[in-house]
Amino acid sequence: MSAAGPAGQASPIVGSLGRLAAIASLAARETLRSRSMLIAVLLNLGYLALMAIVGYVLSSDAFAEAAGELNTPEAREPVVRLILLIGIGGGSALALFTGVFASVGAIGNEIERGTILAVVARPVSRWEIVIGKFLGNGLLALLYLVIQGLGIGLVMAALSGVWVTDFLVALALLGIQVLVMVAVAVAGSTRLSMVANAVAVIVLYLALTNTALLFLLGELADSDLLRGAADWSRLALPVGPVSDLAGVVLLGPVARMLGQAAGADSPLPTRDWIWIYALVYLVVVLVLASISLSRRDLR
Template sequence: MTINRIFVIAKNVFQEVVRDRILYIIGFYTLIFGVSLRVLPEFAASTENKMLLDFGMVAMSVIILIVTIFIGTGLINKEIEKRTILVLVAKPISRSEIITGKFLGLSAVIAVLVTSMTGIYLLFLQIANIPHPTVSILIAAVFLFLQLSLIAAVAITFGVFTSSLLAIVLTFAVYLMGNITQDLVQFGRLSHNPIIQIFAQILYLILPDLSRLDLKNDAVYGLHALPDFTALTINLGYGLIYSVMLLAIAIFIFSRREF
């Protein structure tokens, strides 16, 4: 059954990542955030609460982003380089099942990391008696998971047809550009140059608008204490649809590769 095969692949990816001790990254996050609680107030006593709230969210995002990109780009590429992909394709498993299973396995890893780090983040804030908008932070964490899952789909897509190094560079580039797509459109309008405007619009249409899924500032400043569920639902749908489209592209390319 297709679902069972996808589940087995996803489970294997998750177990492989855990065996690589990647979950030690949770301890690393605990360490640096714990240190920040002691160090940051020394430099900015007047704004220490906002700085700590911001630092905790940013550190979480950056750490899991790095893990996602380095693992995601290698999920398929390493199989190809080591020729173990020949064993997989020889089995009664479709290539779409391989891509889907790899993606879901990596998404499970991301979910564990986001959940664990968010729990640690909230625990430290509670211990330090730092006022924080819990609802906003939880919403931001959910959308962080969605954003990083989308990046995982980008990483897997590039990993299907490029080398690991190039896939890493391209995925980082998509992440950086995806966070400023709206700024690119504004820049194109301000340039008054038709070519630049068209180019900026094309980039906006092709690249994922990751700012839709970035609610870190909202969490820090508590803007979603009473969330706009309509906007959140639209952005949630956007992230899911974009991830599915990327996986469809990855499956299309992978299905046409010869080994």
């Protein structure tokens, strides 16, 4: 055996993809083995069971009798859409917090424990660490959302006989929302400890996804400034607007009929381009996170 000399090396692009895959896969495996993931899975199963019960009750014979002559697929579709919206809305919140809690210590913990040292001594770029962690935890959260969303969608389709194609678009939008939050959590972990980052991300999320209250205050005070602040401040973390857009997509033409359905009739305007903005936002956050990590001492 020889100690020195060139090792069998892959090409630069293949090597970089290999490093990203290695970091992502290890991040996902670590998350899967964490206690928080066990709790998330239990919550997921509980939520799926709850949604199955709700779907069953609403499509039972009693419901059909009450619906009377309206018990046709066309008549059932608005109700199915509403249940789907509530179902994947809650499911995406679970996926979002699962992804966030897996990511808030993704890099900060490794720096504190010193595990990152053996990694950075390899020919690994700092951006590969950031993107690898994002991919590992982001794709895991996305998988969680997709399994949950498809589970709810298929159960509802089986119970009601109605398949809503828009549901997949809404699910994709909620997936973007989850990925944005995971990216923000990974970015925070390049500078903050796990606890500080968790607090920062949750405060940011709660503050910037609940600006409807500020908007209503603006309505009461008839203040364009407050209304504008409520509307545009949501772009600082575009998960609320993307979620609203998912609601509009899913409820579609029946949104008006359903009145105050979640996300369908938000006092704040929805924008069709917000998902593109969210994707650009996600990329910018990851670039800033990579710069942030490359400029700090890992000790």
